[in-house]
Amino acid sequence: LWTPGHIIESMVQSVRAQVGQDEVILGLSGGVDSSVVAALLHRAIGKQLTCIFVDNGLLRLNEGDQVMETFARHMGVKVIRVDAQDRFLSALKGVADPEKKRKIIGGMFIEIFEEEAARIKNARWLAQGTIYPDVIESAAAKTKKAHVIKSHHNVGGLPEKMNIKLLEPLRELFKDEVRRIGEELGLPHQMIYRHPFPGPGLGVRILGEVKKEYADLLRKADAIYLEELYRHNLYEKISQAFAVFLPVKSVAVLGDARAYDYVVALRAVETVDFMTANWAHIPYEVLGIISNRIINEVRGISRVVYDISGKPPATIEWE
Ligand code: XMP
Numbered sequence: 001l002w003t004p005g006h007i008i009e010s011m012v013q014s015v016r017a018q019v020g021q022d023e024v025i026l027g028l029s030g031g032v033d034s035s036v037v038a039a040l041l042h043r044a045i046g047k048q049l050t051c052i053f054v055d056n057g058l059l060r061l062n063e064g065d066q067v068m069e070t071f072a073r074h075m076g077v078k079v080i081r082v083d084a085q086d087r088f089l090s091a092l093k094g095v096a097d098p099e100k101k102r103k104i105i106g107g108m109f110i111e112i113f114e115e116e117a118a119r120i121k122n123a124r125w126l127a128q129g130t131i132y133p134d135v136i137e138s139a140a141a142k143t144k145k146a147h148v149i150k151s152h153h154n155v156g157g158l159p160e161k162m163n164i165k166l167l168e169p170l171r172e173l174f175k176d177e178v179r180r181i182g183e184e185l186g187l188p189h190q191m192i193y194r195h196p197f198p199g200p201g202l203g204v205r206i207l208g209e210v211k212k213e214y215a216d217l218l219r220k221a222d223a224i225y226l227e228e229l230y231r232h233n234l235y236e237k238i239s240q241a242f243a244v245f246l247p248v249k250s251v252a253v254l255g256d257a258r259a260y261d262y263v264v265a266l267r268a269v270e271t272v273d274f275m276t277a278n279w280a281h282i283p284y285e286v287l288g289i290i291s292n293r294i295i296n297e298v299r300g301i302s303r304v305v306y307d308i309s310g311k312p313p314a315t316i317e318w319e
Pocket residue numbers: 102150151152153196197198199200240274311314315316317318319
C-alpha cells in the first residue's frame with residue numbers, strides 16, 4: 001500500500017543500509033526536491049548529513065534566512081551557509097549574454113560546492129534531489145541529443161571529479177509523491193508548493209548585465225508580487241509567477257518632480273509540463289494592487305507591465 005508514511009519508512013531503511021556510517025553531503029537550494037531529500041536524509045541518518053547552501057546573491061527576498069530557519073533552526077539539520085554573493089557578482093560583471101551568464105553561475109556554483117565539500121571529512125556520498133521526470137529527461141537527452149535551448153543547471157560531472165557516489169532517494173518518484181512525502185516529513189506547506197525557481201535565479205530575471213542594485217530592486221518588487229498572489233489565493237492556482245527586471249528607464253512624475261526610473265515586468269503562467277504555457281489571467285483588480293504597491297514601495301521602479309506572451313514562442317523566463 002502506497003502511503004507517504006510507508007514509503008518514508010522504506011526509504012529510511014534503504015538509505016541507512018546504503019550509506020552505513022559514511023558522511024553524506026547535499027547541495028540544498030530550498031527548492032522542493034532538495035528540501036525533501038534534506039528532510040528525509042535527516043530522518044534517516046541525522047548528523048551524518050551535511051547540507052551546503054550557497055547564497056549566490058541571486059536569491060529572492062529573505063530566501064537564505066528562510067532556508068536556515070526551516071532546516072537549521074527548526075529541524076536541527078546541519079547546514080553550511082556559504083555567503084558567495086560577491087564572488088558571483090564579480091564573475092558576472094560586464095556579462096550580458098544569457099547563456100554566458102548561465103555558464104558562469106553554474107560553474108561558480110560547482111567551484112564553491114567543491115571547495116566546501118572538500119572540507120567535509122570522509123564524505124563518501126553526494127545526495128541529489130533527482131526525481132523520476134529528471135531521469136526520463138536526461139535519458140531522452142542522451143539518446144536523442146535533444147536540441148538544447150537553454151543549458152540547465154546540472155552537476156553531472158561532479159561525482160566522478162570528487163570521487164564520491166551518488167545518493168538519489170527520490171529517483172522513482174513523481175512530483176506529487178515528493179510533495180506528499182515532504183508534508184509527511186513536516187516541511188512547511190509553502191515550501192512544498194513553491195513554484196519552480198531556476199538554478200541561475202535572479203541572474204536570468206535581470207535582463208543583460210547583473211548588478212546588485214538591480215537585484216535589490218527586483219527582490220522587493222518580486223516579494224510584493226508573490227505576497228499579493230498569496231493574499232488573493234492565486235499563488236497555487238498559477239504554475240509559476242515572478243517579476244523580471246528591465247534595465248530600461250522610463251519617465252514618471254512623482255509628486256512635483258520628474259523621475260526617470262526602471263521598469264519591472266510581471267510574468268505568470270499556467271502549464272502542465274513547462275514545455276508549453278499560457279499566460280495566466282490574473283484579475284485586473286489584483287494586477288492593479290500589485291502595480292500600485294510596487295510603484296509606491298519600491299523607489300527606483302516607476303512602471304510595471306504585464307507579460308501576455310504564450311510559450312511557444314516566448315519562454316517562461318525572459319532569458
Ligand atoms: P523556460 O524559460 O525555458 O523555462 O520556458 C521552463 C522552466 O524551466 C525553468 N528554467 C530553468 N531551471 N536552470 C533551471 O534550473 C535554468 O537555467 C533554467 N531556465 C529555465 C523555468 O523557471 C521554468 O520553470
